[in-house]
Amino acid sequence: MLDIGLLRERFQQRYGIHPSAIVRAPGRVNLIGEHTDYNDGFVFPVAIDRATYIAARSRSDQIVRVVSSDLNEEDAFSIDHIERSKRPWHNYVRGVVMALRAAGHPLTGADLLIASDVPRGAGLSSSAALEVAVGYAFQTLNHLNILGEELALLAQGAENTFVGVQCGIMDQLIAVFGRADHALLIDCRDLSYRPVPLPSSVAVVVCDSHIPRTLAASAYNQRRQECNAAVQLLQQWHPGIRALRDVSEDQFAAHSDALPEPVRSRARHVVSENRRTLQGAAALERGDVAAFGRLMNESHASLRDDYQVSLPDIDLLASTAQRLAGCYGSRLTGAGFGGCTVSLVERSEVETFSRDLVQAYRHATGRTATIYVCRASDGVGRAVDNAGPQG
Numbered sequence: 001m002l003d004i005g006l007l008r009e010r011f012q013q014r015y016g017i018h019p020s021a022i023v024r025a026p027g028r029v030n031l032i033g034e035h036t037d038y039n040d041g042f043v044f045p046v047a048i049d050r051a052t053y054i055a056a057r058s059r060s061d062q063i064v065r066v067v068s069s070d071l072n073e074e075d076a077f078s079i080d081h082i083e084r085s086k087r088p089w090h091n092y093v094r095g096v097v098m099a100l101r102a103a104g105h106p107l108t109g110a111d112l113l114i115a116s117d118v119p120r121g122a123g124l125s126s127s128a129a130l131e132v133a134v135g136y137a138f139q140t141l142n143h144l145n146i147l148g149e150e151l152a153l154l155a156q157g158a159e160n161t162f163v164g165v166q167c168g169i170m171d172q173l174i175a176v177f178g179r180a181d182h183a184l185l186i187d188c189r190d191l192s193y194r195p196v197p198l199p200s201s202v203a204v205v206v207c208d209s210h211i212p213r214t215l216a217a218s219a220y221n222q223r224r225q226e227c228n229a230a231v232q233l234l235q236q237w238h239p240g241i242r243a244l245r246d247v248s249e250d251q252f253a254a255h256s257d258a259l260p261e262p263v264r265s266r267a268r269h270v271v272s273e274n275r276r277t278l279q280g281a282a283a284l285e286r287g288d289v290a291a292f293g294r295l296m297n298e299s300h301a302s303l304r305d306d307y308q309v310s311l312p313d314i315d316l317l318a319s320t321a322q323r324l325a326g327c328y329g330s331r332l333t334g335a336g337f338g339g340c341t342v343s344l345v346e347r348s349e350v351e352t353f354s355r356d357l358v359q360a361y362r363h364a365t366g367r368t369a370t371i372y373v374c375r376a377s378d379g380v381g382r383a384v385d386n387a388g389p390q391g
């Protein structure tokens with residue numbers, strides 16, 4: 001957790017007054033249910049104990065000033081006239097403010113100071129954490145009544161239209177609704193969710209491969225198109241389906257031969273991943289971590305072979321982890337083409353597991369992976385400061 005006192009101090013130094021609110025929104029790791037959210041399907045993420053923090057105070061004019069404490073950079077714009085910036089991080093803030101305005105929420109200007117301990121570009125949703133934190137900061141300062149779903153949708157909309165990334169809704173939803181010590185089974189069609197407690201004897205171990213995710217954006221959009229193509233073709237036999245979420249494994253098997261590659265394999269991943277996600281959540285609910293782990297391993301194989309979003313070095317991380325003592329299951333997490341794996345590991349084995357995984361990866365690739373043992377955390381809210389009350 002970041003030092004809230006320090007954040008407050010930096011705000012005071014920069015703006016000459018103390019902040020009136022400090023909010024936080026977490027990053028996430030998805031346990032299972034990958035590339036299903038934009039197919040109206042099911043996902044099973046946890047919010048992690050790393051977050052983006054914003055110290056904030058209202059202004060009496062329409063100007064928004066933003067300091068990124070981590071990048072040591074600033075931005076300033078007027079709420080009445082928001083344009084795209086060349087600096088990507090500016091656009092997350094500007095995009096969310098624009099989305100709030102477009103939704104009809106009355107806003108005044110604000111001074112903001114942002115700091116985060118969510119690793120950037122690692123596939124742990126640092127962008128969704130920033131978007132949701134910005135939305136919540138403005139909601140708090142302007143005393144707006146915005147439901148969690150709306151906040152998540154506004155943040156996603158900002159990323160889709162203003163930043164230009166066609167992401168699904170998973171990352172923003174978990175940043176809003178995450179619950180300590182739980183994963184959430186989210187239905188990405190109606191946005192309902194069910195919290196499932198994580199057994200205290202197992203740890204969520206994230207391993208960052210440090211492979212730059214250069215291909216991620218273009219491949220992501222291409223996968224989305226392939227899924228849409230599958231829906232259109234399958235509608236010949238099942239006119240009622242709106243998304244791959246509506247296709248059962250039996251229906252798929254009956255018509256898969258008629259689908260061209262790679263559309264067939266892409267659809268097979270999504271249809272089977274939805275089933276694995278529902279089975280996985282049910283397995284954890286009855287305390288069967290071993291069954292959950294096997295589904296994670298199957299999910300990885302499907303992402304590697306059918307969805308083709310893995311890379312050889314990520315496969316190495318997952319397969320090495322799967323063989324190590326105390327590991328129930330391991331898989332690529334997030335969009336793919338680099339980023340992180342997630343493993344469920346017996347708590348007593350975490351230290352040896354982490355050491356051996358990093359060692360094997362370094363030996364094979366020359367790269368040093370970073371391990372994050374994550375604790376499932378609450379979603380967006382006011383940051384708690386143990387040192388004293390907020391200003």
Ligand code: GLA
Nearest residue numbers: 034035167168169170334335
């Ligand atoms: C990224 C997107 C999410 C989701 C995952 C893949 O994280 O932002 O919406 O599609 O990839 O599961």
